[in-house]
Amino acid sequence: MNFPFLVLVLSFLVLVLSAWTGDYFRRREGSLKEDERDDYSTVVGATLTLLGLIIGFSFSMAIGRYDQRKNYEEEEANAIGTEYLRADLLPGETTAKVHALLKKYIDQRLLFYTTRDPIQLAKVNADTTDLQNQLWSALLQGRVQDTPVYAVVVSGMNDVLNSQGYTQAAWWNRIPIAAWGLLAAIAVGCNFLIGFGVRRSDRRIFLVIPMAVSIALFLIADIDSPRGGAIRVKPQNLISLEQSLPAQ
Numbered sequence: 001m002n003f004p005f006l007v008l009v010l011s012f013l014v015l016v017l018s019a020w021t022g023d024y025f026r027r028r029e030g031s032l033k034e035d036e037r038d039d040y041s042t043v044v045g046a047t048l049t050l051l052g053l054i055i056g057f058s059f060s061m062a063i064g065r066y067d068q069r070k071n072y073e074e075e076e077a078n079a080i081g082t083e084y085l086r087a088d089l090l091p092g093e094t095t096a097k098v099h100a101l102l103k104k105y106i107d108q109r110l111l112f113y114t115t116r117d118p119i120q121l122a123k124v125n126a127d128t129t130d131l132q133n134q135l136w137s138a139l140l141q142g143r144v145q146d147t148p149v150y151a152v153v154v155s156g157m158n159d160v161l162n163s164q165g166y167t168q169a170a171w172w173n174r175i176p177i178a179a180w181g182l183l184a185a186i187a188v189g190c191n192f193l194i195g196f197g198v199r200r201s202d203r204r205i206f207l208v209i210p211m212a213v214s215i216a217l218f219l220i221a222d223i224d225s226p227r228g229g230a231i232r233v234k235p236q237n238l239i240s241l242e243q244s245l246p247a248q
Contacts, residue, residue: 015210022195077237
């Protein structure tokens, strides 16, 4: 599911093959009789309706997960920007260190959103964890005494670290493979029924439904794929934050 264009091609080929298989059995078994066609049309219509509903539900699930990724990107940028300002309340040397680490941290978060290379992503995750440890250590080293001001800074750092975890969880939250399998099974069955129920063998007819369903599956897979699709979350809030930090 990380390669939406592959989903488009494979689903189209499989669905067309399903329709042709149905047509093959129709020619071998003989066309439906007129008194059987009404009942058969009811079955095909109900099956196509079910397929449309499941595609709609799957699309809704993908959109919900996409919106969740966008919202967490915004929350992450807000948490980092707030902590950058709160770091001014720390002693001078600690403030400078935290500011420098937060700028590096933003660079790593931007790479998390933009990279597609699994090797680079693993390095980004490792560097992010290392920077989080350094940020927390910097707060501990700058600790003079427990004051409400220091508690505010620590609370802001907690928000920074937690927001990264929420973002990662949102990127892992995908449509289950089992749901994709059931959706594919129903789509194959629908195209088989269409091929079996035609009155004459015009294979151009068998391209319409497979193409429409394949495009729908491609759109769902593209939105549900955080890195492999063309529709991806752009870290606009993090970019804006990075550009505003030197002025602050």
